[in-house]
Amino acid sequence: MKAEEVIIDAVIEASRKLPFDAVKALEKAYEEEEGNSKVVLKAILDNLSISKSLEIPLCQDTGMMWCWAEIGRNARVDIVKLEKLIETSLAKAFKKGLFRTSVVRDAMGERSNTGDNLPPVINYSLTSGSDITLHFLLKGFGSENCSSLTMLNPTAGREGVIEAVVDTMKRAGAKPCPPVFIGVGVGGTMDRAAVMSKEAFFKRGKETDLEREIKERINKLNIGPGGMGGKNSSLGVFVKEEPTHIAGLPVAVTVNCWAERKAEVVLLGGYDGD
Amino acid sequence: METKLFLPSQNWSHIHSGDIVYVSGKLYVARDQAHKLLVSEIKEKGETPFPFEGNAVYYMGPSPTKEGMAIGSSGPTTSRRMDEFSPFLISKGLKIMIGKGPRSEKVVEAVKEYGGLYLQAFGGCGALYASRTLSSRTLLYPFLGPEAVLELEVKDFPTICIIDSRGEVFKP
Numbered sequence: 001m002k003a004e005e006v007i008i009d010a011v012i013e014a015s016r017k018l019p020f021d022a023v024k025a026l027e028k029a030y031e032e033e034e035g036n037s038k039v040v041l042k043a044i045l046d047n048l049s050i051s052k053s054l055e056i057p058l059c060q061d062t063g064m065m066w067c068w069a070e071i072g073r074n075a076r077v078d079i080v081k082l083e084k085l086i087e088t089s090l091a092k093a094f095k096k097g098l099f100r101t102s103v104v105r106d107a108m109g110e111r112s113n114t115g116d117n118l119p120p121v122i123n124y125s126l127t128s129g130s131d132i133t134l135h136f137l138l139k140g141f142g143s144e145n146c147s148s149l150t151m152l153n154p155t156a157g158r159e160g161v162i163e164a165v166v167d168t169m170k171r172a173g174a175k176p177c178p179p180v181f182i183g184v185g186v187g188g189t190m191d192r193a194a195v196m197s198k199e200a201f202f203k204r205g206k207e208t209d210l211e212r213e214i215k216e217r218i219n220k221l222n223i224g225p226g227g228m229g230g231k232n233s234s235l236g237v238f239v240k241e242e243p244t245h246i247a248g249l250p251v252a253v254t255v256n257c258w259a260e261r262k263a264e265v266v267l268l269g270g271y272d273g274d
Numbered sequence: 275m276e277t278k279l280f281l282p283s284q285n286w287s288h289i290h291s292g293d294i295v296y297v298s299g300k301l302y303v304a305r306d307q308a309h310k311l312l313v314s315e316i317k318e319k320g321e322t323p324f325p326f327e328g329n330a331v332y333y334m335g336p337s338p339t340k341e342g343m344a345i346g347s348s349g350p351t352t353s354r355r356m357d358e359f360s361p362f363l364i365s366k367g368l369k370i371m372i373g374k375g376p377r378s379e380k381v382v383e384a385v386k387e388y389g390g391l392y393l394q395a396f397g398g399c400g401a402l403y404a405s406r407t408l409s410s411r412t413l414l415y416p417f418l419g420p421e422a423v424l425e426l427e428v429k430d431f432p433t434i435c436i437i438d439s440r441g442e443v444f445k446p
Contacts, residue, residue, distance in 0.1 A: 036434055037446075039294060043396040043432055051347070051401035060337045060347040060400040098346055100337035100420050111307070113419045142352045142374070142397065175352050175375040177397035222446055226396060227375065228434070229446020259398045 007089035007134065007265050011065075012097035014138055014263040015057040018048065022181070022260045025235035029179055033230045040226035044258060059259050062099040063138035065090055065120035066198055072129035075270030082271050083122065086134065090120055102141070123195055132270050135202045138261040143176035144254070149194060152249040158210065161186055164251040166217045169234070174227020177257035179235045182214070185252040187242040193250035200238035200254075201262055211237040225258075236260075278430075282328035286370070286391050289435050291444040295393055297372070297431040301332045303424035305351055308415055309359040312423075316366055323414055324423075326367035330391075333373035335420040336410075337400065345410040345426070347400030350374040353392070357381050364388050372433060386441025393433035406431050 018026075026048075030041040051058035067086055071077055093099070094117040103118065104111040127133075148168040152160045165184055172180075185196025207215075214237045224230030235258065244250060277289055281299035289295055302324060304312060316322055333353055337346035353373030360371060361384040369390035374397040377385075385392055395403065407428050414423035436444045 036292065036294070039432075039434070040396055043399050043402060047396070047399035047402040050405050054340070054343070054401055054405065056340050056343070056401055056404060057337050057347040058401050059398045060335060060349055061351070062337055062347075098338045098340055100335065100346070102335075102420065115419075140398075145352070173376055175354055177374070224446055226394065226434070227446065228444075257398055 003085055003267055003271060004089045004092070007086070008093040008096060010263040010265050011090065011093040011136055011138075014136065014261045015062050015097050015099065016051045016055065018058075018260060019262065022235065022258070023048065026258060029225065029232040029235065033225060033232060036228040037225045037230035037232075040228055044225070056098060057100075059140065060100055061102060061140040061142065062094075062117070063140045063261065064103055065117070066137040066139045067120050067122045068135040068199055068202070069122065069124045070127045070133040070135065071124060072131050072270065073126055074130035075132050076272045077132065077270045078272040079124070081273045082132070085271060086120065086122060087118065091116055091118055130269055132267040134265045134267070135199075136263040137198060137201060140257055140259065143180065143257040146172035146176040146255040147197070148253045149190060150251045151190065152251055154247055154249050156249055160249065161251050162214055162217060165214050165237070165253050166221070168253045168255065169218045169221060169223065172255055173223055176255045177259070178223050178227065179225055179232040179258050181256040181258070181260040182218070182234055182237045183254040183256065184214070184237065184239040186239060186250070187244035188250060189244075190250050192242065193252035196240040196242065197252040197254040200240040201256065201260070202264065203238050203240060207236075208239065211239050214239070281330050281370070283370075284328050287389070287439050289391060289438055291435050291438045291442040293435045295433045295435050297330070297393065297433055298429050299427070301330055301372070301426040301428055301431075302413070303332045303334050303426060305333050305335050305421055306355055307418050307421045308423050309356050309363075311415055313359050313362055322366055322368075324425075326363070329368065330370035330372055331363070331368055332395070332426070333371070336424075337420075339410070343404060345404055345407045348403045348407060349398055349400035350395035353377055360384065364390055377437060382437055382441055382443055385437045385439070389439040390437075391435065391439055392437035394436045395431065395433050403431060
């Protein structure tokens, strides 16, 4: 199968179907809640089967496309062709998958629609190995508008980080379509923390103590599914951390709605045009 | 409590905050840019571009329509961004609003003063709402693309009442 076709299929599937872990978390939340909160979760689970059977996006906000190309240091790579591959595949996926054209240019002026949902936001980084991994987030903006960045004092420590995330959700309340998934970037510079807060959604491995503690603290806020109250305000927290400066402790928080739409494509051996 | 609302309607005093409300009938769709334009058009011309009385506005911008369906994915968008425009529109007769998330104090006051209604649709459930939409046509501002004003015919749209006509706000 050609790289382009694999990307198109993966991105369209992400608009209609949630990752296994997200569905499991929603089903567990449904069992735990009652009253209006349960009604909201029932609608969410019904919506997942309807989008699958109708073959349309599960949410009309198919997002602004965020892409992270992780390039193995031993991979064959033509970076210009890789960029072209990403952009042409996405353009085709948006058309074929009936994505909404949600991107505008002249952001503080005319705000005219670009008409093709392009451009995506693309980040490139190097890693070990000989493959290229493309990570995609279909990033809805109801939740993105609730995201935050805090430059903490270096002495604020773990508790400061937890509070920065919990405060973000206190302000967000019912706006980002809870129960939410949260990405947290800690360290680096201001911009690096923000990028890490999105890379965090692709972490592997088990939930850490810090992630569990943040999730539990958010769940005590009683925001609940659709803001109806209840035990489930957050279904998952992912933290990514890097070294920072002696004078600071940057904390970035990406808020993602319950529809945690993401896709990953591995280009084995890299990509130089084939 | 579960209840039904048929639009246009002249009476929604039976609906209380916290009630599950199934909405059927006509809905007018408008979001950010359409709100901005509606407000300036009404101020300029002194009249509303579609009948406000007894009708509802739905905060939404659909994804493209699949062949054979009435509309694409079509769940609610965040109501908060419409808060600066809503009190003016409510004062001009548009009393019923459907969106998602909380509203400002000023919107709550306007709903109470004019006996309006704010319903929350289920965020992210675009495919569900598409499956309950019978027809759709573009009414105003087609140049806004996915933000154009639409007229929908819907059946059993599930919502929850957040602010009722008495100004009572649902609190979890």
